[in-house]
Amino acid sequence: MEKKTLVMGVIGADVHAVGNKILYHAFTAAGFNCVNLGVMVSQEEYINAAIESNADAIVVSSLYGHGELDCRGMREKCDEAGLKGILLYVGGNIVVGKQPFDEVEKRFKAMGFDRVFGPGTPPETTIAALYEDLGVQPPEETEE
Amino acid sequence: MKPVLLIDFGSTYTKVTAVDVESEALLGTASSYTTVQTDIGEGLQNALNLLEEKTGKLEFAERYACSSAAGGLRMITSGLVPELTAEAAKQASLGAGAKVIRVFSYELTKKDVEEIVQSRPDMILLTGGTDGGNSECILANAKRLSIVEPICPVVIAGNRNCADECAELLDKWETHVCENVMPRFNELNIEPAQQQIRQIFLNRIIQAKGLSKAAELISGILMPTPAAMMAAMELLSEGTKTEPGIGELVAVDLGGATTDVYSIADGMPTQANTIVKGLMEPYAKRTVEGDIGMRYSIWGIVEAGGIDRVSQLSGIEPQRAKEMIQYLSEHTDTLPQDEEWENLDFALASLAVETAVARHAGTIEQVYTPMGLAYSQKGKDLTPVKRVVVTGGAIIHTKRTGQIAAHSLQNPSQPASLRPIDAKFLVDRKYILAAMGLLGQYYPDIAVRIMKKELVEAYE
Numbered sequence: 001m002e003k004k005t006l007v008m009g010v011i012g013a014d015v016h017a018v019g020n021k022i023l024y025h026a027f028t029a030a031g032f033n034c035v036n037l038g039v040m041v042s043q044e045e046y047i048n049a050a051i052e053s054n055a056d057a058i059v060v061s062s063l064y065g066h067g068e069l070d071c072r073g074m075r076e077k078c079d080e081a082g083l084k085g086i087l088l089y090v091g092g093n094i095v096v097g098k099q100p101f102d103e104v105e106k107r108f109k110a111m112g113f114d115r116v117f118g119p120g121t122p123p124e125t126t127i128a129a130l131y132e133d134l135g136v137q138p139p140e141e142t143e144e
Numbered sequence: 145m146k147p148v149l150l151i152d153f154g155s156t157y158t159k160v161t162a163v164d165v166e167s168e169a170l171l172g173t174a175s176s177y178t179t180v181q182t183d184i185g186e187g188l189q190n191a192l193n194l195l196e197e198k199t200g201k202l203e204f205a206e207r208y209a210c211s212s213a214a215g216g217l218r219m220i221t222s223g224l225v226p227e228l229t230a231e232a233a234k235q236a237s238l239g240a241g242a243k244v245i246r247v248f249s250y251e252l253t254k255k256d257v258e259e260i261v262q263s264r265p266d267m268i269l270l271t272g273g274t275d276g277g278n279s280e281c282i283l284a285n286a287k288r289l290s291i292v293e294p295i296c297p298v299v300i301a302g303n304r305n306c307a308d309e310c311a312e313l314l315d316k317w318e319t320h321v322c323e324n325v326m327p328r329f330n331e332l333n334i335e336p337a338q339q340q341i342r343q344i345f346l347n348r349i350i351q352a353k354g355l356s357k358a359a360e361l362i363s364g365i366l367m368p369t370p371a372a373m374m375a376a377m378e379l380l381s382e383g384t385k386t387e388p389g390i391g392e393l394v395a396v397d398l399g400g401a402t403t404d405v406y407s408i409a410d411g412m413p414t415q416a417n418t419i420v421k422g423l424m425e426p427y428a429k430r431t432v433e434g435d436i437g438m439r440y441s442i443w444g445i446v447e448a449g450g451i452d453r454v455s456q457l458s459g460i461e462p463q464r465a466k467e468m469i470q471y472l473s474e475h476t477d478t479l480p481q482d483e484e485w486e487n488l489d490f491a492l493a494s495l496a497v498e499t500a501v502a503r504h505a506g507t508i509e510q511v512y513t514p515m516g517l518a519y520s521q522k523g524k525d526l527t528p529v530k531r532v533v534v535t536g537g538a539i540i541h542t543k544r545t546g547q548i549a550a551h552s553l554q555n556p557s558q559p560a561s562l563r564p565i566d567a568k569f570l571v572d573r574k575y576i577l578a579a580m581g582l583l584g585q586y587y588p589d590i591a592v593r594i595m596k597k598e599l600v601e602a603y604e
Contacts, residue, residue: 049329
């Protein structure tokens, strides 16, 4: 299969680097071509990277509770930049405090995110969603 | 004795430098006014006569030249995102010694193409997309260009997956495909494009610029003058296998129309908790400030520094300073005649150095995160650099060189600017750096040793 390209990173003033590295390895192993922007990524950085690399999806992480502020307007900016309909995911501790997840999901979907993942989501869940949304199959395991 | 002649064909002056490679000594330098419209061989002969008046008759074993005549190597670059491939394309061209007349990003419009045709560049650099990434933009741009009559060679250094297609679209044009300037996101790969640019310069531009007549007299025009300067700085910094260099450095070339800044330094963060943002910058970086120059771009200095600071540094009333600046902008060959004019030039040179180095160097800002204080760095951190090399008429022909050069350093009022904190100032009193870049192509050890000997320290 032709590899699909993801742009990923931790948004805002968030410096949680470990989860970002884990996700990068998990996505790469799952057969995706990953452009990892690391931590403290602005909306513009995701968008610029997605334009240059002709990405199929942008996967936004946030762990420090300010995700809702950081993610606002992201879909509109993507539209403006010509990335119409690009797949947008967000996941992590994306809101302040403990709030019912279905409400959080609703709010982020209203902001234009295609999928919203709560705290503690294993990488496999996101990967399965990516396969489904991008219409691709997992890479075949090579026999040793 | 084995004298070697090094020539710099400028747009107004031809400068010659004679070196004896046996005794590793500088024999002399001279310069003569030239116009390309007539014959640059004439300017060269005049300069040589002046040189030989000082040194006596010289039988040159080898002659090498660099050139910025006829406007230098004028390039137009295009990329996709302004901060990414468009910036990478600009860096590639500047590093190859080009004068970048316009940087385009995203798709070219019909008007843009008209502008390109009218501005008659010597070369166009087309980029856009990482390898396997966006191909629409560069293809659209190639298509747009293919409609008009070919005007110059095109270097294609974008997404490799569509490079051949771009070349096919531009089949009437002279095209050169080389490696992508940004093969993967944020990974700068500008050397292949630079080599290609230099190769085209050698093969084609020299003839087009009417320099070939002079080329017969010499062993070869090797590169554009800024590329020679860049080569000299890299050599001085890194040294050779047998002759150590002086380490990381920043160099400022303050001219009448532009100010060039070079840094040979890795520029990585110097403090913990620093995250680097933006496009990775080249180890050997060149920037050109087209609005900062001592005569043609004199108002650019005032605009950047403010008339109050000109007044404060020169001790001249703002109104008087403005009148004097107006005079200089109209009489660009004026040299300071008395103390007042010297003071004005001192102020302008200081602000020019400050502005140009500040624009070249990176910046840092504090970011308060829930995890504590962090720093976000853009561009190169030059704070640990210990050497600043200065050249250009207004710096080298004054007694206050050190004071002017000191404006390249970090200033408490601009803490975000990552300029060197404490550095020694080295002055190119005899204006030999471009010549040493040329010499270094054949005699690198000797070029390093001559530079170390001839660059003198200036004190604040």
